[in-house]
Amino acid sequence: MSKIRKIGIITGGGDCSGLNAVINGITKTAVNKYGVEVVGFTRGYSGLYKNDYRPLGLRSVSGIMHEGGTILKSSNKDNLFDYPVMKEDGTVEYKDVSDQAIKNLEYLGVDALIVMGGDGTLTSARDFYRKGLPVVGVPKTIDNDLPATDVTFGYNTSLETITDALDKIHTTAYSHDRVMVVEVMGRHTGWLALEGGLAGSADVILIPEIPYDINKIVEKVRQRDAFGRNFSIIVISEGAKPKGGDVTVREHVEDSADSVRLGGVGKILTDQLQELIPEHEVRYTNLAYIQRGGITSQFDRALGLLFGVNAVDLLMNGGAGRMVQLRGRKISSIPLEDVVGGGEMGETSTGGGKQVDPEGQYVQAAKSIGITFGE
Ligand code: F6P
Numbered sequence: 001m002s003k004i005r006k007i008g009i010i011t012g013g014g015d016c017s018g019l020n021a022v023i024n025g026i027t028k029t030a031v032n033k034y035g036v037e038v039v040g041f042t043r044g045y046s047g048l049y050k051n052d053y054r055p056l057g058l059r060s061v062s063g064i065m066h067e068g069g070t071i072l073k074s075s076n077k078d079n080l081f082d083y084p085v086m087k088e089d090g091t092v093e094y095k096d097v098s099d100q101a102i103k104n105l106e107y108l109g110v111d112a113l114i115v116m117g118g119d120g121t122l123t124s125a126r127d128f129y130r131k132g133l134p135v136v137g138v139p140k141t142i143d144n145d146l147p148a149t150d151v152t153f154g155y156n157t158s159l160e161t162i163t164d165a166l167d168k169i170h171t172t173a174y175s176h177d178r179v180m181v182v183e184v185m186g187r188h189t190g191w192l193a194l195e196g197g198l199a200g201s202a203d204v205i206l207i208p209e210i211p212y213d214i215n216k217i218v219e220k221v222r223q224r225d226a227f228g229r230n231f232s233i234i235v236i237s238e239g240a241k242p243k244g245g246d247v248t249v250r251e252h253v254e255d256s257a258d259s260v261r262l263g264g265v266g267k268i269l270t271d272q273l274q275e276l277i278p279e280h281e282v283r284y285t286n287l288a289y290i291q292r293g294g295i296t297s298q299f300d301r302a303l304g305l306l307f308g309v310n311a312v313d314l315l316m317n318g319g320a321g322r323m324v325q326l327r328g329r330k331i332s333s334i335p336l337e338d339v340v341g342g343g344e345m346g347e348t349s350t351g352g353g354k355q356v357d358p359e360g361q362y363v364q365a366a367k368s369i370g371i372t373f374g375e
Contacts, residue, residue: 002316004134006037008110009056011070012044012078012121016142016154017296018304019070019116020061025308026114027061034316039110044075044117045124048101049083053108065301068157068293070116077255079120081127084255098131105133112320114311116140119340120257122323126336129321136315137323137336138307142292145189145353148339149325153307156299158185158291159196165287166200166233173231176281179221179273181234183266183286188239188247190356192291197235197371198362204232204372206269208239208247209356210363212374214269218276220372230280236269238262263288306331 007030011019023040030036038056041047054060054072064071083097105113112134115125118141129135139146144155162184173180182202186192190207197205204220206212221232239262241247250263263286270284296304303326310324310331322333356363363373 012117017157018153018300021304022308134320162196177230
């Protein structure tokens with residue numbers, strides 16, 4: 001029999017669709033199946049440190065499945081193992097405050113944690129497990145860049161948003177004979193651009209894994225003009241880079257596990273293209289945060305729910321220290337030690353992670369139907 005009587009939940013890192021489905025699955029399974037209480041900490045690990053939490057019951061998670069974001073709020077800062085603490089003289093020093101978090105958990109009678117997040121959040125989950133706390137991880141990101149799971153929830157909803165946006169942008173592109181540059185998220189991987197661009201009938205897809213040559217893009221636009229299609233849609237990942245060039249950094253967010261925020265490469269490309277193809281109006285749209293919000297897709301609701309239910313089952317049946325994952329059409333699990341901090345998915349924050357294979361089926365299929373990657 002498990003000694004776990006009360007589970008704490010944390011949502012860390014950037015929000016995405018499906019988090020509420022996981023919270024729903026965890027809470028209902030804990031209460032209905034195991035008779036275990038649940039509390040949700042607010043704003044990621046910050047709530048654990050500041051003892052900011054709310055009890056979660058069947059009523060509080062009712063009706064949240066479809067909602068994007070997280071009812072618990074999130075934070076992509078607040079590493080409690082390296083936390084900024086204000087000293088008396090007003091200066092800030094970074095300290096390990098994880099013992100305070102453990103004390104808070106003891107005070108609340110919380111015996112175990114289920115943590116939803118990406119690399120940074122799950123690294124802390126691993127570190128709390130190393131301190132003796134039973135922890136189960138749930139992988140999350142719209143970027144789909146985590147090798148330790150085939151797919152993450154949030155990704156599918158983002159793809160739906162990108163596809164819908166491209167459908168809408170097509171009408172203006174056609175009506176005005178324009179070249180439309182559409183920038184999408186994905187950090188250092190091109191999944192969102194590739195799958196979204198394919199579904200949304202992009203003519204050019206630019207991804208981090210295949211550095212581009214702007215002349216090849218111009219060539220493609222001119223080919224389409226000659227063919228009587230006087231408009232073109234270019235989908236570009238925020239992490240795309242020209243051949244021999246580097247990524248475009250939007251800003252640095254201090255205290256974040258990965259401080260680099262990408263963005264703006266689409267604007268640079270737009271300005272350069274406008275010079276090279278003055279016969280067209282070239283317009284730039286950055287889909288930005290609309291890719292993270294909105295109503296959660298059926299796929300992400302189902303995956304989130306399955307992850308939530310299985311995370312509780314794992315925790316209650318001796319599986320602490322592991323992370324749920326999707327392999328094929330089955331939920332299984334993998335040790336947290338193997339997925340973070342240099343493990344199977346530990347390289348995501350430094351630009352590694354699950355990359356698009358330039359020789360893989362998706363890229364090859366795209367090429368077969370005439371899409372160019374600017375090579
Ligand atoms: O990892 C998810 C993601 O949305 C990336 O695609 C994007 O680069 C980043 O987060 C944006 O982070 P922030 O919310 O800090 O701007």
